[in-house]
Structures are given as structure tokens and as C-alpha cells.
Amino acid sequence: MINEKIRDKEIRLIGQEGEQLGIMSSREAMKLAREAGLDLVKVAPTAKPPVCKIIDYGKYRYEMARKEKEAKKKQRTMEVKEVRLSPNIDTNDLNTKANQARKFISKGDKVKVTLRFRGREMAHVNYSKQILDAFYEKLEDVAVIDKAPKMEGRSMVMFLSEKR
Numbered sequence: 001m002i003n004e005k006i007r008d009k010e011i012r013l014i015g016q017e018g019e020q021l022g023i024m025s026s027r028e029a030m031k032l033a034r035e036a037g038l039d040l041v042k043v044a045p046t047a048k049p050p051v052c053k054i055i056d057y058g059k060y061r062y063e064m065a066r067k068e069k070e071a072k073k074k075q076r077t078m079e080v081k082e083v084r085l086s087p088n089i090d091t092n093d094l095n096t097k098a099n100q101a102r103k104f105i106s107k108g109d110k111v112k113v114t115l116r117f118r119g120r121e122m123a124h125v126n127y128s129k130q131i132l133d134a135f136y137e138k139l140e141d142v143a144v145i146d147k148a149p150k151m152e153g154r155s156m157v158m159f160l161s162e163k164r
Contacts, residue, residue, distance in 0.1 A: 098138035
């Protein structure tokens, strides 16, 4: 809210240099803002009494937009990368997949490790947990288990993320 849109009887006023001008009526504050050739902007509407500041509103909006853009730049979306294994995987293949997962995790992505069963492989589900455990042991220094290995249909799934 700016200028005449501020309807509160009493407000706490902050001057253009950031100094406290105290609690006063919104009319008096509006008069001070006009004398300075600036706008009266409500910066903390939930405070008791609301806090208003004498500033150039256009400049204030520009600064807020810039801060928001800067914050957006710093945040990163987390992707979920998938590594597929099979129950009869050999140790070298497991090492290759683990190195691939290590790259994903070091970039900050989550890794979904899927162990797919086809046909008669479903008879040996109990052995497959050991494969996922061995896979995790290779990544233990950089990763932590988000979601423990669990059967989902014809595949066993485990989620890993970066260790903090």
C-alpha cells in the first residue's frame, strides 16, 4: 500500500535515511512524504502499529524485483535421475552404474535405483536386496538412502540423495 491507500490511524514512520521518526498519524506522515517529494509505503502491514517508510516507490519496486530475481537465480531444481540394474548384474557393471550414480549425486540430483525383474527372475527377489545394498555401499561416502529398497510391481526401487 502506498500514499492515500494507507487508512490506518497511527503508523510507525521510518525516514528516507532509515532513521526512526516515531509513531504518528498517517496524515502527518503523508505530509512529511509530500514535503520530501517521495512516497509513503507500508513495509510491514502486520506490525502493531503498521510500519511505513518514506521512499521513492518506483525505486523500491525495482529493488524488490531485483532481489527476487537474484533469489531465483540461486535456487536450483532438484532432478531425479534413474539408474537401472538387473538381478544378474556383474561386479564390473555394478561399479560402472555406481560411478554413473556418483556423478548424478555430486551434481546435486537425487538418484532412483531400479532393479527390474523379468520372467523367472521374480523367483529370486530375496537375493536382489543384497545387490541394492552392495550398490549403496559403493556410494556410502557421498550418498544417503532417502527411501529404502521396496518392491513396486515387477521392480525393486531405492532412492539416494546427496549426503549433507
